[in-house]
Amino acid sequence: MVFYRGADGEVAALEDFCPHRGAPLSLGFVREGMLVCGYHGLTMGCTGHAHSMPGQRVHNFPPIRAFPVIERYGFIWVWPGDADQADPAKLHPLPWAESEAWAYGGGLFHIACDYRLMIDNLMDLTHETYVHASSIGQREIDEAPVKTWVEGEEVVTSRMMASVHAPPFWRMALRCAGLPEEELVDRWQICRFSLPSHVMIEVGVALQGMGGYEANASVKASSIVVDFITPETEHSHWYFWGMARQFAVDDPAVTDSIREGQHRIFSEDLLMLEQQQANLLRHPERKLLKLNIDAGGVRSRMIIDRAIAAEAGKA
Incomplete structure (x- = not known):
């Protein structure tokens, strides 16, 4: 086009x-x-x-x-x-994009891998402990149970972590929100996949014992990680990424800082996913294993497959 x-x-x-x-x-x-x-x-x-x-x-x-x-x-x-x-009217509603109570910053990557590998990556954030160890990863991610369910045509996975130390990225976010960065926090990750290939991830930290995800905005730093994935070929896609936040919304320096941090984080994903795709192409006979942490990606692929089959049937 x-x-x-x-x-x-x-x-x-x-x-x-x-x-x-x-x-x-x-x-x-x-x-x-x-x-x-x-x-x-x-x-x-x-x-x-x-x-x-x-x-x-x-x-x-x-x-x-x-x-x-x-x-x-x-x-x-x-x-x-x-x-x-x-x-x-079928366009996914994005109320944060039309509200002055939110700020947004983001970027774009071209990634040489199947777009569904990116969806797998975003619907299972266990990899943060390893791929993003220096920014948003922490061992509590591995230890917290993952819940997965389907709401209509939307797949949701969630992970709640109580009484943890905020990792570097979220310490920075707490500072920007005017909150103490060294105190224990309650952290959450709620990933939502919707057709055709969008993933929105509610993430944040709140001061310990103040209500976690439901805490008042004055005691938390929360945001939505925005992931728009546009397939290009069988083995490549365009990845529009960003973060919409509800703290320090009038400070462009915070937007720039978060964008730079996200760029580094997603660059780590890019490297892993491209090498994963290359490995899969080298070994097409290999079958991949599935664990309970893969449920979000597996169910997302089921919805994609069903939509493709329905479209082919109409054709």
Whole structure:
């Protein structure tokens, strides 16, 4: 796909294929609200129809595909399926993105692995103890029981840790929230997967004995880890990551600090996942083992598989 803004400033999404000679339109440029192919100058409109070309008649060119697209919550969302089925109401609601009581910062990675491996990673945070030992990992993650359940089309896993020392990342968050960083805290992780490939993780720490997840905002540092996963190929995806928080919301320095910390943390995930994918491709005959900590990822894959099968059945 190629994305650009038309004359009215609205986002358009077209098939990245010039109908003239097949060049990627993404190698072109925008002029007066039209997308101009960088190969021979064919100008395309937002609906996928050819508009003009120097010295040529192109109005009868067959149109290329135009995708329904909306801009909301600070992101661009595209519907790649049947255009008649596109419905903005189906977009996952993100109330934190429209509230001044929240602040958000994030980034984007291109990762060479199956998008489902990333979902597995996010729905089982046991790996934090090992992959992220210097930032958010701690042994209590291994020791705390994991609960997994399904709410409609959403898979949820949760882990509660009482009376623990906050790891480095959360000590920083406590400082930013104006709270003592050395005191014991109650910590939580609640991971929520929803179709097609989104994971939202409620995370935080509250001063010990003040109510944990339900504690008043004045005694906790809490946030939502935002994970939007866009499949690209069988073995690659785009990973939009970030954190929405409810403390120090007016301090851009805190946003920058958290973004830098998340970048380091997710870079560690990137390295592990890409090497995992390479290993799986080297050994396609191997079957992977499943433990109780894998329940969130397993159930998420079941929902994905069911949705894909239903779509194929309609086709």
